[in-house]
Amino acid sequence: MKSIFLTTAFAILTAMPGFVFAGxxxxxxGDPWSRASIGTARPGVVxxxxxxxxxxxxxxxxxxxxxxxxxxxxxxATDTSGVSSMSAAGNIEIxxxxxxxxxxxxxxxxxxxxxxxxxxxxxYSLILIFGDGSEVAVTVPVLGMGARGPGG
Amino acid sequence: MVVAVAFMLxxxxxxxxxxxxxxxxxxxxxxxxxxxxxxIDHEGNDVGPYTLLGRPSLVxxxxxxxxxxxxxxxxxxxxxxxxxxxxAGRLNTVFITVDPERDTVAAMDEYVGYFHEAIRGWxxxxxxIERVVAGFRASFEKVPTSDGYTINHTASVFLFDAExxxxxxxxxxxxxxxxxxxxxxxxxxxxxGAT
Numbered sequence: 001m002k003s004i005f006l007t008t009a010f011a012i013l014t015a016m017p018g019f020v021f022a023g024x025x026x027x028x029x030g031d032p033w034s035r036a037s038i039g040t041a042r043p044g045v046v047x048x049x050x051x052x053x054x055x056x057x058x059x060x061x062x063x064x065x066x067x068x069x070x071x072x073x074x075x076x077a078t079d080t081s082g083v084s085s086m087s088a089a090g091n092i093e094i095x096x097x098x099x100x101x102x103x104x105x106x107x108x109x110x111x112x113x114x115x116x117x118x119x120x121x122x123x124y125s126l127i128l129i130f131g132d133g134s135e136v137a138v139t140v141p142v143l144g145m146g147a148r149g150p151g152g
Numbered sequence: 153m154v155v156a157v158a159f160m161l162x163x164x165x166x167x168x169x170x171x172x173x174x175x176x177x178x179x180x181x182x183x184x185x186x187x188x189x190x191x192i193d194h195e196g197n198d199v200g201p202y203t204l205l206g207r208p209s210l211v212x213x214x215x216x217x218x219x220x221x222x223x224x225x226x227x228x229x230x231x232x233x234x235x236x237x238x239x240a241g242r243l244n245t246v247f248i249t250v251d252p253e254r255d256t257v258a259a260m261d262e263y264v265g266y267f268h269e270a271i272r273g274w275x276x277x278x279x280x281i282e283r284v285v286a287g288f289r290a291s292f293e294k295v296p297t298s299d300g301y302t303i304n305h306t307a308s309v310f311l312f313d314a315e316x317x318x319x320x321x322x323x324x325x326x327x328x329x330x331x332x333x334x335x336x337x338x339x340x341x342x343x344x345g346a347t
Contacts, residue, residue: 035223038216038262043299045219070299076220078307078324081179083291084221085304104224105324111219112299145266146227 024134026054027094031150032140034111036120044068044111044118046126046140047102047150052094059131060092060100067124068111075107091131104148118142179289184209184316187287191248191276194261199274201287201316208319208339209244209312213290213305215251216263221307221324228328229309230268235332240270242339248274250292250305252281311338 032048044067052058063071075089089107094100102108109126111118118124120142128136143152187201204211210229214222226247233240247264249255252275255263260273285292290306308321311334319338322331 035219036266038266042217043219045223072298074220078221081291082306082308082321082323083304084307084324085295086218086220086302088298105221108220112297145223146230148224148227148231 024058024130024132024136026052026056027058027128027130027134027136028053029128029136029138032126032138033147033150034118034124034140034142035147036142036145037114037118038145039117040114042114044114046071046109046111047104048109048138048140049099049101049103050092050094050128051099052096055096057096058094060094060128061131062129063109064127064129065111065124067115067118069113069115071109071111071126073102073107074110076105078105120144181288181290181310181318183318184312187284189276189280189283189287191274191280191284192257194257194264194273194275196257199272204244204246204312205316206314207242207244208314208335209246209316210309210335210338211244211246211248211288211312212307212309213248213250213285213288213292214307215249215303215305216255216259217251217300218302225307225309225324226264226267226271228331229271231328232331232335233268233270236335239336239339240268243270243335244272245270246272246274248281248284250281250285250303252276252278311335313338 028051030049030051032046034044034046037044050060060073063073065071073089073092074086076084076086078084092100092107100107123139123141126138126140128138184201184204189200191199193199212225214225229245233245249260255275257275260275264271264273288310292303292305294301294303307324310321311319313319320334322334
């Protein structure tokens with residue numbers, strides 16, 4: 001009976017947008033969100049904050065999701081003449097008690113080669129892979145194309 | 153001799169970096185009336201710099217395959233237009249693609265539909281896009297990536313008054329609250345009267 005309750009509670013929790021199931025217990029992910037895509041030809045994007053509550057540095061080394069074949073952390077930089085460029089960011093180090101923000105115009109997770117469109121109102125799972133082999137599953141809600149932040 | 157060399161160095165400095173240097177006019181966008189290009193808007197109409205004269209204009213570059221900066225800029229601009237309310241209708245708001253290969257008129261039509269209804273999407277052949285970008289003293293560059301290509305481009309928003317004179321830019325990382333006053337300034341600068 002107890003296990004049924006727990007299973008049900010787990011199912012309800014993981015179905016909630018924004019709920020984060022922490023596999024690496026020191027990592028706390030906040031406000032994940034994704035923009036809706038038009039079809040699958042264009043890359044998708046994911047934003048969130050990743051907080052390291054532990055006392056050792058954590059390194060985000062990769063991403064995995066069923067919605068895209070090539071998810072990767074990218075960085076947008078805008079130079080003094082106003083030109084924006086984007087490139088793969090490589091490994092992301094998160095210091096003890098530190099927070100890394102994936103946010104518009106800076107670091108962001110780019111979902112290249114989408115397997116299916118990201119539809120507003122739906123959500124999907126994104127796995128963050130860390131250098132120590134641990135993984136954190138994040139449930140990412142899909143907001144509208146014109147969303148400006150996690151609140152829409 | 154030493155004095156002569158020192159004199160030449162001072163003259164050189166004066167002309168290159170000092171007060172005698174040419175002002176940054178070479179980096180200042182032309183007036184719209186001084187530009188010449190032919191593009192097509194997302195509804196298939198022929199458009200050019202002449203289309204923008206008579207009303208103040210807000211113009212920016214981007215491409216629809218850009219996942220981060222471009223939708224963010226379009227979303228920001230949609231927010232500014234919402235703030236302007238009915239005044240947004242007195243303004244031309246134009247998104248010009250720097251990706252002529254992928255951003256067809258149909259692609260632009262679908263894309264702008266997700267943002268504020270006043271935003272127009274302009275597309276055209278590479279040669280014409282290059283002429284627009286040159287007139288704006290902006291830049292764009294195609295860069296290969298592991299899944300195709302991306303395009304580095306000027307992400308600033310350009311403001312022109314109703315006569316087509318360049319007023320100012322709203323830069324990408326500028327605080328949002330600066331934007332709407334700047335737009336109102338461009339709207340007031342054209343002789344239509346400030347609101």
